[in-house]
Amino acid sequence: MITFKTKDDTAVLVRSTDDIDAREFCARLGISKSARKDLQLPERLKKNQWNTIGIQNAEQPGYCAEPAEIVYEDETCLVAYKPPGILVHGDGSGAPTLEERVNAHLCTSGFPFRARACHRLDVETCGLVLFCKIPFLQNFYDEQFRSQSVFKEYYLLVDGTAGWKTKTVDAPIGRDRHNAKKMIVFPRGKEARTIFTNLSCKSGRTLLKARLIHGRRHQIRVHSAWSGFPIVNDPLYSEAEKTGPLALECFHLGFVSAQEQKKTDVQIGLTL
Known part of the structure; x- marks a missing residue:
């Protein structure tokens, strides 16, 4: 250890x-x-x-006016909550990012190194994001995502009443050549599997839990819509009127922390 x-x-x-x-x-x-x-x-x-x-050559955290909400932290990593509408890290546009807010937290607490995100969430999606705090351990965390060993679960609210308790969608995903912003179920796309669990139904909508086996771009959004249950307020995959932020939240991350190489489980309650 x-x-x-x-x-x-x-x-x-x-x-x-x-x-x-x-x-x-x-x-x-x-x-x-x-x-x-x-x-x-x-x-x-x-x-x-x-x-x-x-x-040597380690970047230091920078100041930001709005520190992130930290859900879990140890000496080597932290998990922050990403609100909807902000990027995980910069895209060159100058838009605010979760990474800036995380490093504002570290700067305020006196931590000397700049943290970097180990994965991404869509800008519209809210929920948990894992960051590495020590530069030379970045690959330790990145490899867990590459090998798909990180346990990820999401809550989503969808339009329609699902008549099943569990449903596994095993459908490859590729880019939509007619719309660069969208992904589609495509026979020659990348392997993608999502396990959905029905939690409750009310007023023509269903609250689902989704477990990602693979982590393709827009995977849950595409698989849910393709199955006939578009996510509420999805600007890309739902034709219904939008009344608020996308109803999709990453609520559970399970991974191995470099600190003592222990299995770490981080969960939050439903906020949708």
């Missing part, structure tokens, strides 16, 4: 429950070759002692 503690903007303290060399340390945490170039590693990490790892 490996534990981290931030020292300052040039170093991190690391403690291991067994004696390991630098190569084994990097292998266990999936530290990329490019990230190693900015590290000053001891030849060996001494068992049950705090060892210093030097860090």
Whole structure:
């Protein structure tokens, strides 16, 4: 087990429950070759002692007027709540981003490194987003998303009354060549599977829970609409009148934290 503690903007303290060399340390945490170039590693990490790892060229968090809402945080990562209508990170337009707000929180708390998002949510979607706080651990978290080992669940409110308790949609997704902003179910698209659970029905609408097996762009929105249940207030996949923000929220993330390499489960209650 490996534990981290931030020292300052040039170093991190690391403690291991067994004696390991630098190569084994990097292998266990999936530290990329490019990230190693900015590290000053001891030849060996001494068992049950705090060892210093030097860090070069690390970006510092910047100030933002509106800090993020933090749902979970440890020394290596945090989970923030993204409200609808803002980007996770910048697209060059200068629009406000969740990443700016997260780093405002870190700046205010005195944390020395700039955090970066490990995944994205659509700008219209609200909910939980995971950020890596220590630069050389970015690949540790990114790899969990690449390997699809992160557990992700969403709440969604849809138009229509679903007559089933559970439904698995296994339909590949590709770009709509007639509309660059949209995705469609497409035979030669990328593999995509979503598991829907019916939670309740009322007034011609159904509250669903969706579990993502894959994480394609707009996957839940496309699969839900394709199944005949467009999400309420979806500007792309619903023809109904829009009366508010998109009724889609990521409420559950399950992942392994680099801090002690422990399974971490973060959930919030329904806010739709």
